[in-house]
Amino acid sequence: MERAIHGVFLLLGLITVGCVLLITVYLVISGIPAIRKIGVGRFLFGTVWASTAAEPQYGILPFILTSVYGTAGAIVIGVPIGFFTAVYLAKAASPRVRQVMEGAVSLLSGIPSVVYGLVGMLVLVPGIRRLFGVPDGASLLAAIIVLAVMILPSIIKVSMTALEAVPREYEDASLALGATPVETWFRVSVPAARSGIAAAVVLGVGRAIGEAMAVMMVAGNAPNMPGLFQSVRFLTTAVASEMSYSSGLQQQALFSIALVLFLFIMLINATLNFFLKRNKEG
Amino acid sequence: MLTKPLSKRRRAYGRLMRGLMVTCAGLTGALVLFLLVYVMVRGVPNLSWELLSTKPSYLTGRIGILPDILNTLYVVLATLVIVLPLGVGAAIYLTEYASNKKLVAVIEYAAETLSGIPSIIYGLVGILIFSNHMGTCLMAGALTLVIMNLPTIMRTTQESLKTVPQSYREGAFGLGAGKWRVVRTVVLPGCVDGIITGCILSVGRILGESAALLFTAGFAHAVNGLLTGLATPGATLTVALYVYAKEQGEFGVAFAIAAILMVLTLLINLAATLVQTCFAKRRSL
Numbered sequence: 333m334e335r336a337i338h339g340v341f342l343l344l345g346l347i348t349v350g351c352v353l354l355i356t357v358y359l360v361i362s363g364i365p366a367i368r369k370i371g372v373g374r375f376l377f378g379t380v381w382a383s384t385a386a387e388p389q390y391g392i393l394p395f396i397l398t399s400v401y402g403t404a405g406a407i408v409i410g411v412p413i414g415f416f417t418a419v420y421l422a423k424a425a426s427p428r429v430r431q432v433m434e435g436a437v438s439l440l441s442g443i444p445s446v447v448y449g450l451v452g453m454l455v456l457v458p459g460i461r462r463l464f465g466v467p468d469g470a471s472l473l474a475a476i477i478v479l480a481v482m483i484l485p486s487i488i489k490v491s492m493t494a495l496e497a498v499p500r501e502y503e504d505a506s507l508a509l510g511a512t513p514v515e516t517w518f519r520v521s522v523p524a525a526r527s528g529i530a531a532a533v534v535l536g537v538g539r540a541i542g543e544a545m546a547v548m549m550v551a552g553n554a555p556n557m558p559g560l561f562q563s564v565r566f567l568t569t570a571v572a573s574e575m576s577y578s579s580g581l582q583q584q585a586l587f588s589i590a591l592v593l594f595l596f597i598m599l600i601n602a603t604l605n606f607f608l609k610r611n612k613e614g
Numbered sequence: 615m616l617t618k619p620l621s622k623r624r625r626a627y628g629r630l631m632r633g634l635m636v637t638c639a640g641l642t643g644a645l646v647l648f649l650l651v652y653v654m655v656r657g658v659p660n661l662s663w664e665l666l667s668t669k670p671s672y673l674t675g676r677i678g679i680l681p682d683i684l685n686t687l688y689v690v691l692a693t694l695v696i697v698l699p700l701g702v703g704a705a706i707y708l709t710e711y712a713s714n715k716k717l718v719a720v721i722e723y724a725a726e727t728l729s730g731i732p733s734i735i736y737g738l739v740g741i742l743i744f745s746n747h748m749g750t751c752l753m754a755g756a757l758t759l760v761i762m763n764l765p766t767i768m769r770t771t772q773e774s775l776k777t778v779p780q781s782y783r784e785g786a787f788g789l790g791a792g793k794w795r796v797v798r799t800v801v802l803p804g805c806v807d808g809i810i811t812g813c814i815l816s817v818g819r820i821l822g823e824s825a826a827l828l829f830t831a832g833f834a835h836a837v838n839g840l841l842t843g844l845a846t847p848g849a850t851l852t853v854a855l856y857v858y859a860k861e862q863g864e865f866g867v868a869f870a871i872a873a874i875l876m877v878l879t880l881l882i883n884l885a886a887t888l889v890q891t892c893f894a895k896r897r898s899l
């Protein structure tokens with residue numbers, strides 16, 4: 333009896349491993365054929381995506397570059413705002429302010445991505461069109477701003493946890509030596525928490541590169557090479573926008589795009605684990 | 615004189631950094647406030663009993679979101695019923711049974727990997743594993759979400775299992791109880807708070823999910839019972855929002871759904887905090 337139950341729990345424990353293997357195997361098996369047919373070079377570095385043309389072309393370089401630029405842009409805007417907010421909340425804010433803001437940040441992380449997309453569609457897209465005088469505001473810039481907002485909560489929460497874990501003694505020693513509180517936070521606490529803050533940034537990268545629906549609603553979805561005011565397609569939206577009506581080689585190519593995205597994510601996960609482990613070791 | 619005033623440079627540094635912190639925190643706060651107010655102002659006027667209690671009709675050109683509300687409920691129910699035993703069981707294995715450190719590390723790494731995979735990939739894999747065999751239906755969507763929420767339930771259960779004092783287990787063992795009996799009577803009741811927290815977080819995640827459901831569960835709007843509902847395609851609230859806003863340009867309905875989702879998100883956050891403080895109090899007694 334005990335042995336059987338032990339076996340059942342072992343099986344349950346192994347389910348996550350099974351799921352990861354299943355996902356990897358399915359993605360690899362369904363992603364490889366199209367890459368083979370199209371050719372690795374022409375698939376990864378082709379600059380034209382015309383999947384429904386008479387002579388279809390499947391080059392995903394525009395999607396890869398858009399995902400990279402879009403994520404980088406979101407990080408450039410989101411990380412400084414998130415970082416300073418996290419230092420403020422972890423060190424400077426009064427308990428009252430902190431409590432309210434923590435609730436606000438939780439709300440920000442709980443809002444469904446389609447709601448971000450909807451607000452982006454009706455506020456950001458027309459705003460960009462008017463402000464910069466471009467014919468259509470649905471662009472890489474709109475996607476970058478939406479992504480920057482969406483990664484804020486992860487960056488704030490993870491950085492705060494890291495900043496709070498800095499031993500009190502470090503800060504006391506710095507204060508006793510005559511540093512002001514602000515100097516102590518930024519020159520002692522922040523460097524001590526740098527692995528955790530790095531983990532926060534990597535987590536943000538992962539969130540941004542994987543977001544599909546919100547981006548789909550504001551980025552315009554034309555397979556152009558990226559430009560700030562161009563209508564663009566990300567790796568995620570390339571999959572999502574054609575999935576419902578694709579078939580044959582076109583559908584296989586979509587699975588290949590998903591495989592490329594998956595490889596990006598695995599790389600980011602490995603980096604994240606590296607920083608988290610270093611943070612734990614201190 | 616013991617205290618010398620700070621040099622100009624140090625004072626400027628302090629002022630600059632303080633200013634940056636307050637500006638950024640203010641910006642974040644203002645952003646949340648704006649989102650909340652904007653969605654409510656645009657959404658609430660479009661809410662009506664008719665919208666909530668009917669299904670869309672092409673004859674009268676009327677839109678109702680009752681089917682989407684029901685579908686959301688069905689998906690939440692089906693996902694939780696399946697993911698709870700799996701996730702709690704996995705957590706129990708990791709904290710109570712596992713003795714092989716390497717295996718534990720592998721399982722935990724797998725869980726972390728799962729929580730890092732974006733939902734659009736879950737959607738694709740959901741098509742391959744579930745929808746291709748059972749058709750596009752709510753159940754296929756729910757099964758996809760099971761994989762997605764497994765790490766959440768596992769982690770929260772594990773956290774609370776760690777807080778069950780070792781002496782409880784030792785006491786039970788000392789009285790002659792077997793491992794399974796100890797797990798059932800001592801350990802499981804001790805981790806109820808973790809399971810509840812996990813459920814709340816999962817419900818939040820399921821409510822907000824769209825990319826993983828769009829292609830696995832489809833986007834039909836029919837009113838069904840639980841069982842037929844699960845076997846047929848249907849849109850949840852988020853998917854319906856997407857379809858109404860992006861494909862049909864019905865922004866009024868989209869904002870009404872957004873307002874509902876916003877209120878639900880607020881309630882879920884509130885519930886999670888309440889559960890945590892409530893159980894923390896009970897534990898400290």
